[in-house]
Amino acid sequence: MPKRRPVTIIEVARRAGVSPSTVSRVMNGTAPVVPETEQRVRAAIAEFNFSPHPAARQLVTQRTNMIGVMLPEISGAFFQPMLKGIEAGVREAGFDLLIYSTQNGRATRQQGEHITDGLIIFPGSVDDTELVRLYQMDFPVVLLHKTPPFESPYPFVTVENKSGAEMLINHLIEVHHRRRIIYLRGPASHEDSLWRERGYLEALENHGIPFDSSLVADGGFDEIEAFSMLESMLAAGLDFDAVFAGDDDAAAGVILALRQAGREVPRDVSVVGFDDVPFSRFINPPLTTVRAPIEQVGREAVRILVKLIQNNSFVQAILLPTELVIRQSCGCGE
């Protein structure tokens, strides 16, 4: 706790021989000020290295100048580029960034609307009734990778999951002649997983491959979880020649489990992921995946949120395109 109290607007005003109102006006450019006065004020501000106390300003303006992001936990390779995009956007817009990780289900979010001018919300961090409550009080929110509940039509931004997954499965079928393709689902709260599954299903159907429910299981978009799921599928003697791991983290776990079981990737089994996170090109073999513009998703979300905060104008949804990235885990370029 600072011993030496920071200087206030009063002392600056006194120094410049004006009223606090005038200092406020030059700082905020909120009313015309005679140039000569302005000079004196600026000099005093500089001399004291004055910066206004945010809490005081917040109290009267009712704006916090902060944007919050709510996420269930800080994990996964996905997280870094996403946060990077959000941070960049927030900074550009002149806001500060508050991180809420609702880890362990602790409900700190109660005050989310007090401490923040708007919220960016990840799947799994805020439940629908809370969302509705926020909507009813007109609080600015943008959803990430998640469509809003009917009663709170907030804008959302996500990526083309379905067509991305379809490209992936088409490739596996058409180029590598795989037919027994496992799909590992993500957490139930992630719509990404749902759409990817639909893409998977549709690609199968388009190629006349009958759906086998024993090939679909939970991978949690997570290395460890995908690893153990694959282990048990292997132990159960399941017959398959490819796996679409759900995302890249899960794909890393899958490849490890396969190797440990003596199955060679991609010779025996093709493995593909989703997202193209930074490490995907480095793993063994380099991962064939779909590039999701994660960082850009974060940026867009902030852009929309800031508009919401400022003008109340808003778009309904943004769907960013995905792109097939062929490396070697599918069987190409060996």
Place this chain on the structure above:
Amino acid sequence: MPKRRPVTIIEVARRAGVSPSTVSRVMNGTAPVVPETEQRVRAAIAEFNFSPHPAARQLVTQRTNMIGVMLPEISGAFFQPMLKGIEAGVREAGFDLLIYSTQNGRATRQQGEHITDGLIIFPGSVDDTELVRLYQMDFPVVLLHKTPPFESPYPFVTVENKSGAEMLINHLIEVHHRRRIIYLRGPASHEDSLWRERGYLEALENHGIPFDSSLVADGGFDEIEAFSMLESMLAAGLDFDAVFAGDDDAAAGVILALRQAGREVPRDVSVVGFDDVPFSRFINPPLTTVRAPIEQVGREAVRILVKLIQNNSFVQAILLPTELVIRQSCGCGE
């Protein structure tokens, strides 16, 4: 911006038939209140779902209940576990987490001391004169992976870089008989890099291997930078049989450059990293490295910072132990 103004302490007081003071006292447990009154107050609070306005409280208590972390940019695999540890610590202590990425050198930090009760500072994000300024006003700060300037003896937490690097190099020399070992430095502002270099030097010396300055270059603790550095060393025809990449990110870049040049890892060249970030076990070949307890570093830093904020009691420094993690990029277990 919320249309429906949130309810204030006044309305709660009115509802409960008491004064705002009393409501404040039951909320903060700051003075004894007759049980029966307390009941009424609690009922009113619950009825209105009241939560006090943070800015108002801040203004009078001069505490923000926020901890800030300053970092130069959100990147590197290192970042995720570190932030995870910090987040967990902050949450545990009942604070909120503010992220300042001083990307592009934008100086938002000006108000860091206003908006935050204490700061966790990464190398490269805040310069020494700013640090001294903060110290002079008794502002709580903990440094990460960085020792403080003489005039501002803040506590810091870091890991055993030197002995970690030494273990690594010893292993390369003793087990794999490497003698021409490249060391790739990190950014100049990172003391980690310095200490690792010292460990490298000492291990060399202990084995009677003469130091060759042409084997030390900049890798930036970064995939891309390490990749190009290795490319140019290769192009220059430099003779070497191992590379200590500085950290794991750089190691990934190094391995890629080596492979692209037709050098096989680890047969032709051993490669080792530092940190043991999550992806290191997945790359090809699995990376031999040193495990730095990154998440724990974050947690410790918060713990110390919170003590600083509360009691002003403090420790000088914390040095967390590192541990050799042998996988295959060094040449083991092939």
Place this chain on the structure above:
DNA sequence: CTGAAAGCGCTTACAG
């Protein structure tokens, strides 16, 4: 145990 009053550091009508 409880209330009335002052005050935290700003901004913003309202006068002039």
Place this chain on the structure above:
DNA sequence: CTGAAAGCGCTTACAG
């Protein structure tokens, strides 16, 4: 163009 005053929503001595 500028100042005096009120007020943002709390907390905390000060009385009682």
